Amino acid sequence: MQLETYISDLLYRYDCVTVPEFGAFLTNRVSAKVHETTHTFYPPKKVLSFNEQLQNNDGLLGNYIAEVEKIPYEVAITKIAKQVKSIKSYLIEGETIQFEHIGELILNADGKIVFDPSSHINYLTDAFGLSHFSSTDIKREVYKETAEVIVEKAPIAFTPEKRSNNGWIKYAAAAVIVLGLGGYFGYNYYNNSIESHNQLAQEEANAQLDAKVQEATFVISNPLPAATLTVEKQSGNYHIVAGAFRIEANSDKKVKQLRAKGYKARKIGANRYGLHEVVYASFETRVEAQRELYKVRREHNRDAWLLIKNLD
Incomplete structure (x- = not known):
């Protein structure tokens, strides 16, 4: 072995x-x-x-x-x-x-x-x-020093000839501003028109809906009594295993036997070997599970063991 x-x-x-x-x-x-x-x-x-x-x-x-x-x-x-x-x-x-x-x-x-x-x-x-x-070390400071040296050796300067051609740029910038303002006010006017139209349509639809509700109102004279169901759902990743069965019908039988003895037994599915696992109960913490495991071994099954498994 x-x-x-x-x-x-x-x-x-x-x-x-x-x-x-x-x-x-x-x-x-x-x-x-x-x-x-x-x-x-x-x-x-x-x-x-x-x-x-x-x-x-x-x-x-x-x-x-x-x-x-x-x-x-x-x-x-x-x-x-x-x-x-x-x-x-x-x-x-x-x-x-x-x-x-x-x-x-x-x-x-x-x-x-x-x-x-x-x-x-x-x-x-x-x-x-x-x-x-x-990964190789990135030496950022070396590249920074190199860039500073390049700037010092090759400064950028503008000649008078280049500065003299800046006049047409001013006119182009003014045209862009005018066109932008016109588009902005036109866009707002369009949005306001659409919102007014939508609001009128919504009010008309609400009025028609209220009329339909008033026509379809009825009263139930003998309503059914309210039903209250209590469903106990176990959770937790710590499970006390009672056994694993090749035939699923045997696991169902085991669950019924344990519940008859007062345990919160249930099936937790098949393991990777195809065996259907049955547990006495599941717990949120290891301390609670260990305490119950000692009790189960002492009172019912000395071969019970603790399984840690996430069932989500």
Whole structure:
């Protein structure tokens, strides 16, 4: 089982992928930036990090492997535990663990895992197809100084002969002003005539409309009572998953069972593997979702897990 392949797939969709009894790979979005020395432009991306303290199983990795390999969830968890045990033994022996497209893991002198993230892949889907590029520095001050030197060496001067031919320009300018004023007053007169005509037509149309309304006025003596409907619409990007079903009729049955137990269950559509997902409920914040997830695992289903997905 190529564990790093499954982790890499999930990092495109989630900010945290936990490997049970080992640690969690985290992503943090950073904005686009420009390197001041090399003048290189870098697109926005997700920066990877590793937290050895987050080892509790949240069900995300196990459920994903179970879906892809078509195996039971318990078998997927067993396979993960076996590979984690092997990775830890290699780390203790001083080996460097290479996770393709993710990074390298090694133990330091204190026995802590040190993670060196890979820079060959960007897990931010919004930046898909964008790559870094370099631009040469624009030296504006050099061009400005050059222009000033040219002006000093070649000043512009008008000769008396050229100035003497400016008389016809004055007459042309006066003609342009006269024509412009005439056009302006003519345009205003035309607009005022059009507005008066439109206003008379509008008043006539309003009078005809009032007459029609008075002729068509009627009273309903027995109106129907007003109906009030209450529709509860769930929202939020944090969903507690109850299961995923190949046959949609089974997902409908699961929703009815959960609602009978008091949960606000619903279907959120099919995932990219064609499985119809059913959730206990959806929440606006991660804190609310985590609190409900612990309750669901304690009271109903220990295999429930948290899905972060935008349904808009």
